[in-house]
Amino acid sequence: MTDEAADGDLYERLKVHVGQTAAAGGEGKDPVNEPMIRHWCEAMGHPVPADGSAPATMLQVWTMGGLSGHTAGTARSSAYDDVFALLDGAGYTSVVATDCEQEYLRPLRPGDRITFDAVIESISPRKTTKLGTGHFVTTRMDVQANGELSGTHRFRILKYAPATTAKTPDTATTAKPAARRPRPVVNRDNAGYWEGLERHELLIQRCSGCGTLRLPWLPGCNACGSPDWDTVRAAGEGTVFSYVVMHHPPFPAFDPPYAVALVELAEGVRILGNVTGVPYDKVRAGLPVTLEFLTVDGEFTLPVFRSVED
Known part of the structure; x- marks a missing residue:
């Protein structure tokens, strides 16, 4: 079997796990609470929201197991372990986290009890990157507050075989391509910022609720929590x-x-x-x-x- 055929067979075996449970029955170790909100805001340099709610970007905090791990009954599924075993067996033994995306559906307030479940949302065909060749695996965690969906957290990793650099006999005289700057991560929350720069405009977000200016761009106001905003052009x-x-x-x-x-x-x-x-x-x-x-x-x-x- 050729390498291409072998990888095609691997991908077919990986795809059957898409949509399967990655973790189930997760419970936050503590309810949403004021001390944790205050500690997080102090660490990030943001004021505590005026209404006492948790900043939306704390979503993942309430699902973390800490040094002692998750509570009993919260475990990674066999399907997720099977995906890792298939990739490891094919030589994709290295792993790197590539990005995460969050969606916020309702504020979290002190006293809310947090539960969560996760699914394997997607597995990419084989991709070649500067790090090496492998497959992107995306999991989606649904976070509930008192049984009501409050947000989702998508986490993407690359399982890959590291790239090898071919050596030439005369490396001293081999021309190297010009080095490139790292590329910015553009998503739906900051696309307008990068579009403004292309027009030679530095745009600052302005909260429609309280008028607070913010930079870098965020999906919601870190002063009052409002999701509505417009922009002003920096002088x-x-x-x-x-x-x-x-x-x-x-x-x-x-x-x-x-x-x-x-x-x-x-x-x-x-x-x-x-x-x-x-x-x-x-x-x-x-x-x-x-x-x-x-x-x-x-x-x-x-x-x-x-x-x-x-």
Whole structure:
């Protein structure tokens, strides 16, 4: 059997597990509670929502087992173990988490009892990535509060065989392709932000409920919890609030040392970006900067900030 035929057979065996249970009967170790909400908000630097509800992005927190693991009766299913066994047996023994998506259907409030179930939602055909070749496996967790669906959490991993780099006799004279910058993750919650950058507009979200500005973009207000918003265009002036100088680790698309700044815009929100027009060792807190736009690899646009001092 050829490698292509073998992989086709593997994929057919993997597909039968799509839609099967990945975990069932899960119970949150604690009900939604004010101390956990407060600790999370303090760690994230966000105010506690005025109505006392948990920030929507805490959804997964209430399903975690902690150091002692999940409660009795919550276990990964045999179907999920079978998928891993098939992939391991085919040589796809490495694993990396690639992304997650969440949907929020109703706020979680102190006292809510959390239960959850998970299914194997999809398994991709064989894909080749820079890491190697393998299959993407997506699970969907449905989270219930007091028996009512409150949100979903999709988690995607890649089970793969690492790529090997072919060696040539004369590597010193072999031309290497130009290094590429990492690509941004664009989804339905932030697509408008990236579209604005392509038009050379830095758009800040503005809550329709309380008027709070927020950046980076979020699906809901971190001040009042409202899901409704519009945008305002940043004027482009700001100051360096804080910064770090990167020396390590080296990355092919970057040339260390370089400065990464947290810039406070005139509108009051802060954003990470590179500072241009001044050596890295001259960047300082309080440095006035102005917004510019950098097209990367001819594919996407990033905001950068140029020093306005000589």
